[in-house]
Amino acid sequence: MIAVIDYGGGNLGSLVSALGRRGATFVVTEDPAEVARANAAILPGDGAFGATMDALRVRGLDRALRATIAAEKPFLGICVGMQVLYEGSDEFGEHPGLGAFAGRVTRFDRAPRIPHMGWNKLELLTDHPFVRGLPPDAYAYFLHSYRAPVDENTLAACEHGERFAAIAARDHVMATQFHPEKSQRTGALLLDNFIRLAAC
Numbered sequence: 001m002i003a004v005i006d007y008g009g010g011n012l013g014s015l016v017s018a019l020g021r022r023g024a025t026f027v028v029t030e031d032p033a034e035v036a037r038a039n040a041a042i043l044p045g046d047g048a049f050g051a052t053m054d055a056l057r058v059r060g061l062d063r064a065l066r067a068t069i070a071a072e073k074p075f076l077g078i079c080v081g082m083q084v085l086y087e088g089s090d091e092f093g094e095h096p097g098l099g100a101f102a103g104r105v106t107r108f109d110r111a112p113r114i115p116h117m118g119w120n121k122l123e124l125l126t127d128h129p130f131v132r133g134l135p136p137d138a139y140a141y142f143l144h145s146y147r148a149p150v151d152e153n154t155l156a157a158c159e160h161g162e163r164f165a166a167i168a169a170r171d172h173v174m175a176t177q178f179h180p181e182k183s184q185r186t187g188a189l190l191l192d193n194f195i196r197l198a199a200c
Contacts, residue, residue: 002026002198003038005065005081007055009047015078018181018188024195032064040198041068044179045080049089049105049146052080053097062098069100074197075173082168082175083148091146100173103149111161115145122156122166122186130174130193131155131167138186140166140178148177172197 004019006012006028019026026042027034035041043065045052056062069075077085084097089105097105108114122138124131134156147164150157156167158177167190168175174194180187 001038001040002195003035003041003068004028005035005041005043005056005061006030007043007045007052007059007061009045009052009055011046012044014179014181015042015044018191019195022188022191022195024191024198030059030061032060035061035064036067038068038073040074040076040194041065042076042078042194043081043084044078045084047080049080049083049091049097050093050095052084053095056084066098069098069173072172074194074200075100076194077173077175079144079177079179082177083146085168085173085175086148089146101148101151101153101168101170101175103151105146105148107146108161108164115143116147116160117143120158120160120166122158123163124156125150125154128155128169128174129197130169130190132193133189134186140176140180140183140186142166142178144177 083105085100153168154165158166
């Protein structure tokens with residue numbers, strides 16, 4: 001069972017449809033106890049870092065997500081769900097994150113335009129079960145104004161005036177800056193890989 005986190009700020013429709021098409025067993029929930037019972041979790045998201053963290057805290061979901069990560073259950077963060085896995089962000093003030101990845105999320109400062117919106121090519125940097133089978137010319141669809149740094153946890157980088165982490169992972173914690181359910185073949189492969197990992 002995969003817990004898809006509903007904290008009131010994510011656009012869940014396309015993700016739920018994509019998981020359903022793949023035959024995944026999942027539940028959409030804002031109940032921390034239900035998250036704790038699941039053997040994997042997905043945190044999708046749209047919007048600002050601080051507002052997302054506030055919404056998680058109000059529902060007690062921040063503690064549930066930290067417990068899921070500490071228990072080494074497969075975890076996938078999507079878009080701002082990826083960003084809150086870092087130590088913090090300066091989006092509309094200073095905000096602490098979940099701290100699963102080192103580093104801070106910051107606004108693009110050398111981008112030709114903000115937000116970064118549209119299809120962009122991924123630069124695959126290292127192997128991990130989450131990106132197994134991803135071709136070297138894979139593209140994904142982005143919409144964001146803040147980005148995570150390229151570091152030892154970056155599986156794939158992307159360029160938009162400056163390099164940023166497009167896919168990150170540390171052991172059982174995985175994340176995409178883009179929405180895989182909107183990224184056609186690239187996203188389908190990643191979701192399939194995550195579902196297989198969740199079933200292990």
